[in-house]
Amino acid sequence: xxxxxxxxxxxxxxxxxxxxxxxxxxxxxxxxxxxxxxxxxxxxxxxxxxxxxxxxxxxxxxxxxxxxxxxxxxxxxxxxxxxxxxxxxxxxxxxxxxxxxxxxxxxxxxxxxxxxxxxxxxxxxxxxxxxxxxxxxxxxxxxxxxxxxxxxxxxxxxxxxxxxxxxxxxxxxxxxxxxxxxxxxxxxxxxxxxxxxxxxxxxxxxxxxxxxxxxxxxxxxxxxxxxxxxxxxxxxxxxxxxxxxxxxxxxxxxxxxxxxxxxxxxxxxxxxxxxxxxxxxxxxxxxxxxxxxxxxxxxxxxxxxxxxxxxxxxxxxxxxxxxxxxxxxxxxxxxxxxxxxxxxxxxxxxxxxxxxxxxxxxxxxxxxxxxxxxxxxxxxxxxxxxxxxxxxxxxxxxxxxxxxxxxxxxxxxxxxxxxxxxxxxxxxxxxxxxxx
Amino acid sequence: xxxxxxxxxxxxxxxxxxxxxxxxxxxxxxxxxxxxxxxxxxxxxxxxxxxxxxxxxxxxxxxxxxxxxxxxxxxxxxxxxxxxxxxxxxxxxxxxxxxxxxxxxxxxxxxxxxxxxxxxxxxxxxxxxxxxxxxxxxxxxxxxxxxxxxxxxxxxxxxxxxxxxxxxxxxxxxxxxxxxxxxxxxxxxxxxxxxxxxxxxxxxxxxxxxxxxxxxxxxxxxxxxxxxxxxxxxxxxxxxxxxxxxxxxxxxxxxxxxxxxxxxxxxxxxxxxxxxxxxxxxxxxxxxxxxxxxxxxxxxxxxxxxxxxxxxxxxxxxxxxxxxxxxxxxxxxxxxxxxxxxxxxxxxxxxxxxxxxxxxxxxxxxxxxxxxxxxxxxxxxxxxxxxxxxxxxxxxxxxxxxxxxxxxxxxxxxxxxxxxxxxxxxxxxxxxxxxx
Numbered sequence: 001x002x003x004x005x006x007x008x009x010x011x012x013x014x015x016x017x018x019x020x021x022x023x024x025x026x027x028x029x030x031x032x033x034x035x036x037x038x039x040x041x042x043x044x045x046x047x048x049x050x051x052x053x054x055x056x057x058x059x060x061x062x063x064x065x066x067x068x069x070x071x072x073x074x075x076x077x078x079x080x081x082x083x084x085x086x087x088x089x090x091x092x093x094x095x096x097x098x099x100x101x102x103x104x105x106x107x108x109x110x111x112x113x114x115x116x117x118x119x120x121x122x123x124x125x126x127x128x129x130x131x132x133x134x135x136x137x138x139x140x141x142x143x144x145x146x147x148x149x150x151x152x153x154x155x156x157x158x159x160x161x162x163x164x165x166x167x168x169x170x171x172x173x174x175x176x177x178x179x180x181x182x183x184x185x186x187x188x189x190x191x192x193x194x195x196x197x198x199x200x201x202x203x204x205x206x207x208x209x210x211x212x213x214x215x216x217x218x219x220x221x222x223x224x225x226x227x228x229x230x231x232x233x234x235x236x237x238x239x240x241x242x243x244x245x246x247x248x249x250x251x252x253x254x255x256x257x258x259x260x261x262x263x264x265x266x267x268x269x270x271x272x273x274x275x276x277x278x279x280x281x282x283x284x285x286x287x288x289x290x291x292x293x294x295x296x297x298x299x300x301x302x303x304x305x306x307x308x309x310x311x312x313x314x315x316x317x318x319x320x321x322x323x324x325x326x327x328x329x330x331x332x333x334x335x336x337x338x339x340x341x342x343x344x345x346x347x348x349x350x351x352x353x354x355x356x357x358x359x360x361x362x363x364x365x366x367x368x369x370x371x372x373x374x375x376x377x378x379x380x381x382x383x384x385x386x387x388x389x390x391x392x393x394x395x396x397x398x399x400x401x402x403x404x405x406x407x408x409x410x411x412x413x414x415x416x417x418x419x420x421x422x423x424x425x426x427x428x429x430x431x432x433x434x435x436x
Numbered sequence: 437x438x439x440x441x442x443x444x445x446x447x448x449x450x451x452x453x454x455x456x457x458x459x460x461x462x463x464x465x466x467x468x469x470x471x472x473x474x475x476x477x478x479x480x481x482x483x484x485x486x487x488x489x490x491x492x493x494x495x496x497x498x499x500x501x502x503x504x505x506x507x508x509x510x511x512x513x514x515x516x517x518x519x520x521x522x523x524x525x526x527x528x529x530x531x532x533x534x535x536x537x538x539x540x541x542x543x544x545x546x547x548x549x550x551x552x553x554x555x556x557x558x559x560x561x562x563x564x565x566x567x568x569x570x571x572x573x574x575x576x577x578x579x580x581x582x583x584x585x586x587x588x589x590x591x592x593x594x595x596x597x598x599x600x601x602x603x604x605x606x607x608x609x610x611x612x613x614x615x616x617x618x619x620x621x622x623x624x625x626x627x628x629x630x631x632x633x634x635x636x637x638x639x640x641x642x643x644x645x646x647x648x649x650x651x652x653x654x655x656x657x658x659x660x661x662x663x664x665x666x667x668x669x670x671x672x673x674x675x676x677x678x679x680x681x682x683x684x685x686x687x688x689x690x691x692x693x694x695x696x697x698x699x700x701x702x703x704x705x706x707x708x709x710x711x712x713x714x715x716x717x718x719x720x721x722x723x724x725x726x727x728x729x730x731x732x733x734x735x736x737x738x739x740x741x742x743x744x745x746x747x748x749x750x751x752x753x754x755x756x757x758x759x760x761x762x763x764x765x766x767x768x769x770x771x772x773x774x775x776x777x778x779x780x781x782x783x784x785x786x787x788x789x790x791x792x793x794x795x796x797x798x799x800x801x802x803x804x805x806x807x808x809x810x811x812x813x814x815x816x817x818x819x820x821x822x823x824x825x826x827x828x829x830x831x832x833x834x835x836x837x838x839x840x841x842x843x844x845x846x847x848x849x850x851x852x853x854x855x856x857x858x859x860x861x862x863x864x865x866x867x868x869x870x871x872x
Contacts, residue, residue, distance in 0.1 A: 090626070091623070091626035091627060092626075099582075099608065099627075102608050103603055103608060103609070104599075104603065104608070104609050104610075104611065105608060105609070105610045105623075105627060106610075106611065106613055107610060107613045107615050107619065107620075107623050108613060108615070109613075109614060109615050109616070109619070114619075114622075115615055115619045115622065115623065117623065117627075146535075153589040153592075153614055153857075154614060156589075156592065156612075156613070156614070157613070160596065163540075167539055167540065172535065172538050172539060172540070172541060173539070173540050173541070174540075174541045174542075174543060175540065175542065176592075177542055177543045177544060177545075177592070177593070178545060178589055178590060178592070178854065178855060178856060178857035179543050179544070179545050179551055179855055180545070180798065180801075180851065180854060180855040181854075182801065183543065183545070183550075183551045183855070184543075186550075186551070187527070187541075187543050187551065187553065190526075190527035190528075191527060191535075191541060191553075362616065365616075365618065386846075386850075406861075406863075410822075410861050413859075414822075414859055415616065417853075417859060418614065418616060418617075419614060419615055419616040419619070420614060421589075421614035423849075423850055423853060425842070425846050427842075
């Protein structure tokens, strides 16, 4: 099979208007999709082997050269990459383009000691924006809509991309601003919001608020689009009945294609993958062996369009399966089931991922103690999860004045809030002696 | 004097390339600037009188018709508007265009009971973006720069506009992400950030962190641009020496032109007003009488380019003066001195404005008490201001279990954080009886 080295994707984008392109991409025959993905995969592998020492080393170690990737079926011969490796290769070792081609750099707290840095070329920014637009269009957003986005600080990048996507569809957008649930609902009624975009938990939180405080004005919502967390069947039902909406969801990871990576259509039965930007595989998280469609395991993604920071077989840590049946909506892109859990120890709170490692680092940095022992509990109050951290301290600390203790607690809380964008409640408990 | 009703500004923008336009606007003769502003003022007044019932009512009450505004000198005949009135006329009563012409709606917690809502047409979004670009260009930002923006959640709109401005100048931008000072500095060194944009207090906070933890890698900063708070002489000196930078500052209000409303030039002696978008007056806050250049009073602004939500003689509450001398940089636009304080009771913390009123409302809502008595203290730790609120409670509350009390405190803290985007420390104190 002879394939061109350079992607045909960029030309295709130029030649097709967006709506035609979306219809095209979402309705390819399995053979055409396979061919398309294989071309993009090959050019991605060529590029990273040539330009990214990190990937060249991984591939050399695995004894595979770029010329051996002849079709999609060869993807399983490539090595995996992990979040840990992304953090370990901070700052530049993933960049496939020189800094002069980068227009934006996002820094994420990451889940390991070093931050995760993602660079974007102009093409990357446009590709992500295209994807979010396609996602929102599949969810029925159009120029007649008033779209209100309610997302936390930790999801600010998501919020910004969703704003751009909705604006590019001609909708009026109320972007995420820090206002109370009361004011969110007030504005929702007064400005006749038709589409709410939020996390399932914040959606339920707003619904609770509405029930407790009574409805003063009617709402005009017709649709809810839920991101950042899995939309469970029961949450969907509650949100649909409570708000009188149709609830849809999307899925993405910050490291790859953003919020438009996979999205529900009107059939609301699984999430369609943006197959021109992502190849998805499911593996057994233990043996790392590929699993067939229909079997649940860990989602692994390879990016096809990303210029600055391509990802090869990135282990997302999210548990799901490929849905083998054809979708009644007519789209032929592969579908995944809603994420059912994680294959690792990461916490996902209000759509924000974090690890015990990063919490430990923040606590010991703030308290200036080399090692701290602590327990993390996740409390849910009115559907919103909050972190509660109990730090074991030697009894000496309780000799400190109450204001002194209070100040130290506040410092830890502030450091965690500032760094991961999540509110947290910290308390000190007395460390029990090991020999006791 | 015969003047056209429609502004010539839109045509001008089309006909001039940006750099030519900026040079033009920033270097007009006093007579030309006067003529330009008078034209825009007249068309603004015509438009608001025709389309905004709120302003028509105010003008009718003041007994002034739009035809009486013949030149700039007539501005003092127009009525003032205040933040209180903006909040009271929630939701639509300020809109000068129909909702279909709006593309974006920002909701701010506001400083009064109701949120402040600002709508933007496409032209408004572009005009604000132009202004931020002009501001950053005056501060020397260019395509060779790597610009890192560190702003809090409460200043998210500022952050977004500054990102767009810097990107449009061809710079690489690291937008505000929730990462710790340690990681901000790590990234600053590793990605060779040349321009830091932040608040003066966060800049000093980063500097403290750097001093305490030692410099592991060199920084490459050449300039700091400080927004949201006044850059005092002593803070400027400390930041310039500490980081080895040139420090510049900008000033704007969220209700009007955004972060590019006024900005320092290389002379660093006062802030140049974006005179094609804003008319500035100084009044005596007590008598409301206009004050001559050089005398300090309250800054009052009238917007000239805003389509959706024009402001007429808006009392900013900020204390400053017009600098009458010509700036050595050659720009002929009027300059104001750095803000020296406020003429009202509003608190400004980390660039975010808030009132006792809004705090009281949040506290009583959260605790479900009709009236609460509380004290607000602003504590500064490592240059960062934090709100501390002491709520007086009847002694009954202390009968509650410690976890119960703790939970209530957390609820109040979470409500304030969520609504105004500022971290806060809340404690309960015993209410003292009125009869002693």
